Amino acid sequence: MENQGNSPITEIATIFQEIQTTQSVEPLIGKTVEELQALLGSTDKLTRFEPELAQLTGEIKDEDAANVVFQALFAPHLQEHEGESPLPEVAALFTAIQASNSGQPLIGKTVEELQALIGTDTPVEQPTLTGKVEYGTVCMANSGPSTNGSQFFIVTNTDGASWLNGKHTVFGKVIEGMDVALAIQEVETEAGDKPVDDVQILRVSIERI
Incomplete structure (x- = not known):
């Protein structure tokens, strides 16, 4: 740079x-x-960034937790049995997960119940949220899991964007010059939300704080 x-x-x-x-x-x-x-x-x-992990126990309350449980417990079991569980209850749950294309069928169950069902004592660990998507934060843009690229966005909503917590990597925060970001969002745009007149980044200063 x-x-x-x-x-x-x-x-x-x-x-x-x-x-x-x-x-x-x-x-x-x-x-x-x-x-x-x-x-x-x-x-x-x-x-080197080492994610902080929290052990997940008890009731599975949301889809994020359900996905973590699936990866920790179901995925190794299904891989071991070439995608077809010999356990009827596990096979039925996997079929329901495939049909809904989500971890929804696991919500309401407990981690311990599923561990006993599969016959494993493998702990389920979930990364703790270390960066919240707040006003002025600089976040990695993506179009779903494992699709982070070179694009980023700056949050201009004064209340932040809590619905994006855990879905976008927060790697910085504007500490000076937020007025520039606010001005950029007001420029005239055309199809695809592309600015009519190019908006270019000429200089950025990065500070570790």
Whole structure:
């Protein structure tokens, strides 16, 4: 970003070209963090995000919890039996899940009941919500699970968008210049909500707080 996409450091420019060519981060594999920091002249510390997990027990109250239970308990069982459970009650539940195309049939049941039904003591763990979709937050756009891309949005609703909690990754928050985001949403648009006159990001400052 600082060099507008063209690194003046030959080694970095070469690596970036390889990343673009392969459309992956494969060219970084095998290198060390320290080696790349030295190339960039950077002393920034790198941290790996580890999701906080909470054990899910008791009644399954919503579809998000139902999906977590399905992945933790049903998916391994069905994989072991090539998609067809030998347990009539489990098979019936799986048929209902397929018919509704949702985890709805599991809502109202308890985790312990399903563990006993399948015959497993595998714990069911659900990621805790660490970032809420609030006013001014910068979130990753998607069109459903596993579809995150390069698009993002800034929340301009003063009450936030709680209905998106857990569905969109929150990776930042506007701490200065929110008036710019508010002005962008007022520009004239055409089909597909595309601005009539292009709106471009010329400069962004990112701060760790």
